[in-house]
Amino acid sequence: MTIEITREFDLDSELILDSDAAAALFLEARTANSWADEQISDETLQAVYTLTKMGPTAMNIQPLRIAWIRSSEARAQLVEHMNEGNKVKTLAAPMVAVLSYTNEWHNLLERTTPHMASMAPTFEKNLDSRNTMAVTNAHMQAGYFILAARAAGLAAGPMTGFDASGVDAHFNANTSYSAFMVVNLGKPSGVIDRQRLPRLDFDSATVTL
Ligand SMILES: Cc1cc2nc3c(=O)[nH]c(=O)nc-3n(C[C@H](O)[C@H](O)[C@H](O)COP(=O)(O)O)c2cc1C
Numbered sequence: 001m002t003i004e005i006t007r008e009f010d011l012d013s014e015l016i017l018d019s020d021a022a023a024a025l026f027l028e029a030r031t032a033n034s035w036a037d038e039q040i041s042d043e044t045l046q047a048v049y050t051l052t053k054m055g056p057t058a059m060n061i062q063p064l065r066i067a068w069i070r071s072s073e074a075r076a077q078l079v080e081h082m083n084e085g086n087k088v089k090t091l092a093a094p095m096v097a098v099l100s101y102t103n104e105w106h107n108l109l110e111r112t113t114p115h116m117a118s119m120a121p122t123f124e125k126n127l128d129s130r131n132t133m134a135v136t137n138a139h140m141q142a143g144y145f146i147l148a149a150r151a152a153g154l155a156a157g158p159m160t161g162f163d164a165s166g167v168d169a170h171f172n173a174n175t176s177y178s179a180f181m182v183v184n185l186g187k188p189s190g191v192i193d194r195q196r197l198p199r200l201d202f203d204s205a206t207v208t209l
Pocket of ligand 1: 029030031032085086158159160161162181196197
């Protein structure tokens, strides 16, 4: 299924990606609710993270933390905290990732941002600003994560319909991590189970000043 925007002008001539890549990453990729019955290898997960981590974050702080839910025990525990409408697909997905942010990213500034590491004590005193930066930048990384999964041939099903405090109590106890998104992953099933919802066009969503 190709969406309208490709017909409004010659999109291909504006892109440096070939049209197959643009389709796989953006135009034809769909949020998935079902997947092929195929395991996801650790190497594929490594590939997804290798691309994800290169997306830009403010001060290079990289606050995203990922828990790959591989065991059936962990899966069952996670599903308990998913909203009713998200339970079946979270049980069915070949792999599930719990995305969290850490608000203690300032403790890693020596590694991530050596030229600004002297700011760590200032951030230590300012939890509000650490939280804001963690939330904003981890959500950006979640977007990179979804596109990285697509680039590695996976179909992603991001969800925020879950009890984050329950997930934190179970999976993030005694850490600085806060869960904010769960992403189902697997090879595409080829099943399109619903119509594409409309996207806002250029003139509705942008202004040229
Ligand atoms: C941050 C985020 C949270 C979402 N939460 C849920 C969810 O809890 N349950 C669900 O079924 N779909 C959820 N979705 C799926 C969206 O409804 C879907 O990505 C959107 O409609 C676009 O679908 P498409 O990629 O097939 O065009 C979520 C998507 C995103 C990006």
